[in-house]
Amino acid sequence: MLRLVATSLCLRCQHAAALPLNLRPCVTLSSAENQQTVEDLYDLSVDIQKVRKLKGWVLHQSQAYTKQVAEVLKDMGASGSSISQILAVHPEAVLCHPEKMQAQRELWMSVCPNQKELIGIIEKFPASFFTSSSHHDNQRNNIAYFQSLNLNKRIITKLMASAPQSFSRLVEQNKVMVRTLQQAYRELGGEEANMKIWLQKLLSQNPFVLLKPPEALRQNLLFLRDKGFSTAELLHLLSKLRGFVTELNPDSMRRTLAYSQDAMGCSEAELRDIILNCPAVLYYPETILADRIKCLLSAGISMSQIILTPTVLELTTQIIIYRIQRLRASGYDVRTGSLEVLNGTKKDFEASYGKLQLRRERPIFNPVAPLRGDD
Incomplete structure (x- = not known):
């Protein structure tokens, strides 16, 4: 059996579970399960069968720190159920040396407001916290860089949790992308005073933007400019x-725009208005748009209604069908009424549906009708 030295905090190979035992890097392998690890996980109420099924290779490591890792998590305020959940989802954590884990704890606490929030992050993104110790310098440098941009600490924490790759790589790579975004913002007429807020919002809503090649942004903006979008409209889309x-x-945008214009029978200027009202249309492939348009038309909704409220195209066909059925049950005819009632999140729709139900159940008061008296 091939024996390799364990040099990472937790397994740098993201695809280790899919590899044969003799090909997994950065681990020390054993032909049998480490019974001490199994017993320690049992004591912590971890679902061993789940671990065996999804990441059984962890149980074959000759060195593990199950009790120590659990103790550090407990010291941070994690409950017993939280610890068992974390280790069931990300059992690689037991391979982390306690000293390396403490170093990660200190690193994250430099941007995380308190340990309670950090435990919440670990529960949701355990792989982001239990990352390789070889990335610590890059993480520190990236944290310092984003702090120098005066970004909110919560935004930095969210970036680290949801897009850990952007913090594991060299800070120079992130600097290039951020400068590209800032340059595009300025060139499109964005106000310098709002730059920080704009950048925070963009990074918060899509942390993976940092991992994209800067040239892609430039090419896409040039393409949209050639399609007639003004500078202000491009900033709106961005x-x-x-x-x-x-x-x-x-x-992909060329195909989507061509299909949309043909399907809706609109001019290029009208299509730009549709895109500005619902930028997501630009993002969906033509096959998805075709399915959603077909679904809406089959429900008796006209194309003119769709053009007037293009945001309905953000809904999946399943959601469209479900909401139309609910509305019909309440007496609302989507063929003649506004499609705005279809839009929004589940919470938004339920609020709109509730208002329709109230209108349906509330008796209509006629101020000039005679009052009924006792016979």
Whole structure:
């Protein structure tokens, strides 16, 4: 059996579970399960069968720090159920040396307001916290850089949790992308006083924008400019698309715009208005748009209604069908009424539906009708 030295905090290989035992890097392998690890996990009420099924290789490591890791988490304020949940979802944590884990704790606490919030982050993003110790210098440098931009600490924490790759890489790479975003913002007429707020919002809504190539942003903005969008409209799209503009490319946008214009039978100017009212249309592939338009039309909704309220295209076909059925049950005819009632989150829709129900159940008061007296 091949034996490799464990040099990472927790397994740098993200695909280790899918590899044969003799090919997994950065681990010390054993032919049998480490019974001490199994017993320690049992004592912590961790679902061993789940661990065996999803990441059984962890149980074969000759060195583990299960009790010590659990103790550090407990010291941070984690409950017993939280610890068992964390270790069931991310059992690699037991391979983390306690000293390395303490170093991570100190690093995260430099931007996290308190340990309670940090435990909440670890519960949701354990892989982000139990990352390789070889990335600590990059993490520190990136934290210092984003703090120098005067970004809110909560934004920095969210970036570290949801897009840990951006903090594990060299700070120079993030600097290039941030400078590209700032330059685009200025060139599109963004006000310098609002720069920080704009950047915080964009990074918060789409942390992975940092991992995109800067050239993609420039190419997409040039493409949209050629399609007739003004400078102010481009700034609107860059903000509303939450950074998705960096995930698009001219070819995909060209196909989507061509399909949308043909399906809706509108002019280029009208299509730009539709995109500005619902930037997500620019993001969806034509196959998804085709399915949603077909679903709406089959319910008796006209294309003119869709053009008037294009945000309905953000809804999946399942949601469209469900909401239309609910509205019909309440007596609302989507074929003649506004489609705005279809829009929004589940909470928004339930609020609109509740108002319709009240209107349906409330008796209509006629101020000139004679009052009924006793016979």
